[in-house]
Amino acid sequence: MKKFVILGGGYGGLTIAKDLIEGFVPNDVEIVLVDRSPFQGLKTEYYALAAGTVSDHELRINFPKSDKLTRKFGEVRSIDLDNKHIHFENEGEPMSYDQLVIGLGCTDRFHNTPGAEEYSSTIQSFSSTRKTYLRLNEIQPYGTVHIVGGGLSGVEMAAELRESREDLNIKIMDRGERVLSAFPQRLSKYVHEWFKEHDVDAHSHVSISRVEPNAIYNREEKIYTDAVVWTAGIQPVKVVQDLQVAKDPQGRVVLNEYYQIPQYTDVYVVGDCASLPFSPSGQAAEVQGEQVAHIVRDLWKGHTPHPHPLKLRGTLGALGKKAGFGYGFMGNASLMGRVPRLLKSGVLWKSRRHFG
């Protein structure tokens, strides 16, 4: 049997696994799905797990069961592209592959800020999000939380934490002029107004220079804090950082038209690890995953693949459970209020159905 190994059962890897097993797999091919967890974590909702407004169990989706699929649980340590071997933590024997998909997602980028990695809480993995939940929910009444980074996940984190705990002092710190700088100004204004109304302090032009156990520094100014949540940058996971292949300025792997590594055409890269013409997102990982599944199937059948350009719908964000915002729908209109929040819940429902 030939081994088609998928590393990472997230939005990208799992889309490929499902599309292949529900479609066509040659009789001499075994698909192996590798993940450290025995379920998919719905990462787009990790801010709610950290805030304590949803339970761990609500964000888990069991991996598919099929006689065409073998599941392997373990922590990938490194990939040897020349010898086609995957090395695991605490396992002597590597796993070999014939074809490989790398879909291991991303981790935090701390921009070399002293103390940030050691003393911040984060929401980029299921495990770190659980720890963040404990940290935030054990803070004494009227304690203070600083959220560093005013992008989508920082904004969602701040709003959800307010919904979870009305006593906390919540401060969101961004180095730019406004939160959601990648979105139209109108949306930032709406979010700033929501923050004002819900007593979340938004600080702009902040430059975090150091984090200590109970302090955060804006340049030279030392500010007392009970917890820092870091949402100020991402990069592909360490296993991908260690690969000696061409990368883009964000550290994502540069690919050919079939999403393969050009000098290792048996290796596909999907999702946050792949250099795509958009910012990393679950939506991009899924759309790309569908294309990769088509390409792999065509090649198995001896056909020439004709990949379509990737097309994304808009982006939606939540401000607690009742309000939200969206951009990129219906001629790039900005959506604000209850409707985009309902649309976001609909997307989550669809995700649960698609993967579950």
Ligand SMILES: Cc1cc2nc3c(=O)[nH]c(=O)nc-3n(C[C@H](O)[C@H](O)[C@H](O)COP(=O)(O)OP(=O)(O)OC[C@H]3O[C@@H](n4cnc5c(N)ncnc54)[C@H](O)[C@@H]3O)c2cc1C
């Ligand atoms: C708070 C938050 C909100 C977000 N909101 C949105 C949103 O509204 N819309 C949107 O489109 N995107 C959103 N995103 C981004 C989205 O979650 C990611 O872009 C998406 O999950 C990437 O998919 P992926 O398949 O590349 O990786 P992932 O979904 O992260 O999957 C990677 C998998 O690899 C496994 N893994 C990683 N390392 C190892 C290892 N060493 N060994 C074994 N297994 C490993 C993990 O367990 C995981 O299952 C959000 C992200 C966050 C953090």
